[in-house]
Amino acid sequence: MNNMFRIEIEDVDRRQSALSTILDQMDVPSFRKDTSSLPNLRWLSRNLSINNAKHPLHDVAKEMIMWLMKWHRSLAQVAKEN
Numbered sequence: 001m002n003n004m005f006r007i008e009i010e011d012v013d014r015r016q017s018a019l020s021t022i023l024d025q026m027d028v029p030s031f032r033k034d035t036s037s038l039p040n041l042r043w044l045s046r047n048l049s050i051n052n053a054k055h056p057l058h059d060v061a062k063e064m065i066m067w068l069m070k071w072h073r074s075l076a077q078v079a080k081e082n
Contacts, residue, residue: 019064027051
């Protein structure tokens with residue numbers, strides 16, 4: 001695999017940390033702020049816009065949520081193959 005496309009766990013940790021910081025500024029239930037949980041990411045992808053659509057970092061948060069969901073799915077796919 002080409003190293004340019006390899007996702008390191010540090011990249012994931014940074015994105016989760018950045019998303020958590022953004023979510024702390026938004027109207028989100030505290031128990032939904034665990035960005036390492038796929039069910040929470042799914043919930044956030046469906047519900048974040050309800051009370052936070054006008055937040056200046058809304059679009060950034062949505063992009064991070066989608067990226068993390070894809071990463072979780074790719075992990076599940078790798079686990080299935082092994």
